[in-house]
Amino acid sequence: MGPAEHGASGEPAESAGSGESAHGRADAALFGADAVTTRTFDTPEFRGITFHEIRARSILNRVPGASRMPFEWTVNPYRGCTHACVYCFARKTHSYLDLDTGIGFDTQIVVKVNAPEVLRRQLASPRWHGDHVAMGTNVDCYQRAEGRYRLMPGILSALRDRANPFSILTKGTLILRDLDLLRQAADVTDVGVSVSVGFTDRELWRTVEPGTPAPERRLEVVRALTDHGLDCGVLMAPVIPFLGDEPAQLRATVRAIAAAGATSVTPLVLHLRPGAREWFMAWLGQHHPHLVRRYERLYADGAYAPTWYQRRITRQVHDLAREYGIGPTRAGMPRRITPPEPAEQPEPSGPTQLTLL
Numbered sequence: 001m002g003p004a005e006h007g008a009s010g011e012p013a014e015s016a017g018s019g020e021s022a023h024g025r026a027d028a029a030l031f032g033a034d035a036v037t038t039r040t041f042d043t044p045e046f047r048g049i050t051f052h053e054i055r056a057r058s059i060l061n062r063v064p065g066a067s068r069m070p071f072e073w074t075v076n077p078y079r080g081c082t083h084a085c086v087y088c089f090a091r092k093t094h095s096y097l098d099l100d101t102g103i104g105f106d107t108q109i110v111v112k113v114n115a116p117e118v119l120r121r122q123l124a125s126p127r128w129h130g131d132h133v134a135m136g137t138n139v140d141c142y143q144r145a146e147g148r149y150r151l152m153p154g155i156l157s158a159l160r161d162r163a164n165p166f167s168i169l170t171k172g173t174l175i176l177r178d179l180d181l182l183r184q185a186a187d188v189t190d191v192g193v194s195v196s197v198g199f200t201d202r203e204l205w206r207t208v209e210p211g212t213p214a215p216e217r218r219l220e221v222v223r224a225l226t227d228h229g230l231d232c233g234v235l236m237a238p239v240i241p242f243l244g245d246e247p248a249q250l251r252a253t254v255r256a257i258a259a260a261g262a263t264s265v266t267p268l269v270l271h272l273r274p275g276a277r278e279w280f281m282a283w284l285g286q287h288h289p290h291l292v293r294r295y296e297r298l299y300a301d302g303a304y305a306p307t308w309y310q311r312r313i314t315r316q317v318h319d320l321a322r323e324y325g326i327g328p329t330r331a332g333m334p335r336r337i338t339p340p341e342p343a344e345q346p347e348p349s350g351p352t353q354l355t356l357l
């Protein structure tokens with residue numbers, strides 16, 4: 001989601017902040033003056049992945065153009081995402097670090113190792129007014145790295161202790177590790193959890209979201225959360241034209257979402273911004289070359305599919321949601337994450353881009 005990050009205090013964000021905007025070849029140059037440690041782990045889970053550990057000076061990021069967003073503040077403990085979704089539109093943000101937006105986005109992960117303590121400090125500031133904080137809007141905060149770095153328990157504890165409302169959007173089953181903390185937070189403030197499931201087609205999943213838990217595993221997360229009293233919506237994203245948009249596919253997906261007990265379903269058609277577009281089109285050419293021309297036509301006007309197409313998908317999904325009994329969000333329910341608005345042109349000082357998870 002958009003441009004420069006700014007600390008909660010209104011001070012310039014120097015967290016990853018200034019580091020994120022720095023240019024250079026070595027890590028220290030890439031990430032600014034903050035301490036940078038580069039690590040690799042020789043375990044099957046993390047083979048081939050490099051972690052750049054940094055100490056952030058600020059962790060609360062203000063979303064530029066927040067008036068068009070359902071939230072104004074985000075917390076992003078990671079940059080880059082091992083879930084490796086081909087279409088991920090946070091890819092572009094890696095270029096601000098002088099890192100590759102293709103395979104580099106999937107394998108060069110920036111970790112703000114002090115995120116919990118910085119957040120606790122910022123939430124305690126008299127200049128912080130307890131606004132809603134959205135997580136998982138840039139990259140997935142429950143990606144595999146979280147299993148090792150365990151930043152989210154400290155982040156959730158800090159929010160719970162201040163009764164600060166927040167929401168999480170994820171594809172990661174790891175969120176269930178923090179179920180108790182989520183419930184404790186929900187006892188004292190508004191907590192919204194959304195899981196992203198754009199389709200249930202396993203073949204499509206294996207190739208286009210290769211590092212993510214399978215769609216049915218994500219739907220088990222929805223079930224587990226709702227079974228434990230936490231309402232959970234599903235962001236049905238992305239709906240992928242010509243590969244995941246057949247009526248039977250939409251029906252199967254909405255039916256599975258309903259069966260999992262989701263409180264809402266919000267469809268979002270694939271969009272292809274610079275950074276993601278090149279990577280996705282290369283993937284398409286490799287896996288579905290016969291679709292390349294159709295995509296070029298469908299996305300001829302830019303990052304978004306035509307309005308008629310988006311409306312058609314939205315109508316179909318809403319009709320199916322009604323049929324399967326997924327009601328609209330009720331007043332008083334935890335806030336769910338709504339689809340991101342088109343990002344403004346990022347400022348040179350560093351990105352916070354909404355991504356569809």
Ligand code: SF4
Nearest residue numbers: 081085088139140357
């Ligand atoms: S779309 Fe979400 S889960 Fe997939 S790579 Fe991007 S941030 Fe990670």
